[in-house]
Ligand code: C2E
Ligand code: CA
């Protein structure tokens with residue numbers, strides 16, 4: 001009974017207040033960060049499992065907060081989502097990344113693809129198509145060089161609306177990926193209806209690969225199913241040669257993870273050997 005005494009409630013109260021304060025503080029800071037351009041984009045290579053060639057890079061937002069240091073996008077993207085900030089951040093990210101990759105393609109004459117994450121609010125934004133089209137035009141980047149990643153959970157919030165939105169985006173010529181696959185509850189029937197090009201197998205499945213035979217069966221099944229409906233499969237969070245070997249044997253097309261390269265700024269990001 002002692003552990004349920006008043007001291008404990010007080011403890012939770014303090015914790016809760018700290019969390020709320022951090023959140024409120026961060027939300028205000030984020031607003032300032034966007035204005036000051038404190039946010040920057042890291043790029044992580046996506047590698048073809050057969051050849052080891054880098055075929056794409058995923059843009060991942062970074063925020064170096066002057067006092068608290070690096071804040072994870074898993075923390076600040078949801079904050080931005082609760083306000084109007086996500087639209088500003090989303091537009092800026094599309095602009096900067098399409099320009100970076102267009103420049104890079106021009107210099108190296110390699111048809112590198114760019115993957116950009118879209119949040120739920122962005123998918124709902126009626127201006128999304130115009131935003132994407134403008135970014136591509138300004139950067140002079142062909143639409144097929146851009147892949148938009150949307151999580152399974154976001155797509156499953158309202159599958160009918162999502163399908164319509166994806167179809168519209170597709171008319172621009174961009175490719176579309178379902179992200180974090182396996183963490184949501186998409187049925188095969190729903191998956192068939194979504195106009196997709198790429199399926200990204202969530203990191204949790206890749207991590208389970210080495211210890212569990214069942215995981216291998218599940219990932220093999222996902223890959224076969226995805227191939228059956230014409231999708232390219234990317235495994236996320238590949239950290240070891242052993243995981244890469246299993247994925248290659250299972251017929252996975254591409255992989256991404258610390259084993260191949262960490263997300264880095266475009267200035268430190270090493271171009272793949274031509
Ligand atoms: P995500 O789209 O699933 O991105 C993959 C995450 O896994 C990234 O985390 C990446 O740094 C991390 N990762 C890659 N390889 C490995 C690995 O081998 N091991 C481990 N442990 N992790 C690995 P990050 O950069 O912290 O981003 C987290 C999430 O934040 C992203 O997950 C994405 O959902 C969101 N996010 C990031 N940038 C943006 C953005 O520009 N817009 C939106 N809407 N969301 C973003
Ligand atoms: Ca992603």
Ligand code: CA
Nearest residue numbers: 179180200236
């Ligand atoms: Ca993912």
Ligand code: CA
Nearest residue numbers: 179180202203
């Ligand atoms: Ca994730």
